[in-house]
Amino acid sequence: MKGETTLELDVATMFRDATQQSIILELRTPEDWDRFKEIRNNAARLEKEETEVFANDKPRLLAEATKKLIDKAGSLTHTHPAPVGTDGFGKSKIARQAEVMVENDHIGRVLKIRNTAAEQYTELGDDIRTREQSRGMARKEFSRVKDRRGGEDRRLPSRDR
Secondary structure, three states, X not given: OHHHHXXXXXXXXXXXXXXXXXXXXXXXXXXXXXXXHHHHHHHXXXXXXXXXXXXXXXHXXXXXXXXXXXXXXXXXXXXXXXXXXXXXXXXXXXXXXXXXXXXHHHHHHHHHHHHHHHHHHHHHHHHHHHHHHHHHHHHHHHHHHOOOOOHHHHHOOOOOX
């Protein structure tokens, strides 16, 4: 399970980095650069905070997860009884499950931060493209209106169109 989540994290990181690189090519104004830097710095800050909080709270989170797993293993179920020789209270098994649960929760939070940053980069790119498209439309319309060629020449495409 842990391998799958780290793979997801690696893919999310690659996607975020690729989105960052494509957006960098489109940045034109100082406001665009400021917004880009704000997204990047905010994501880095949130990821650093999550990593620090996780490192500090990991023992507490492991204890809570272990307690939850022990409670679940000891609860009454209305399913078939466990086969003879199996132990629902295996200490190493429960400790490993708790470790996996806590790690997966942490990776999930980091994934969410990276995906949010990638979405914000995409929104920035959409805003830039929308602004550039509207700027290009005005230029195109003005070049069409200022075309003062006569008769047959006007019917030929100009280099502005």
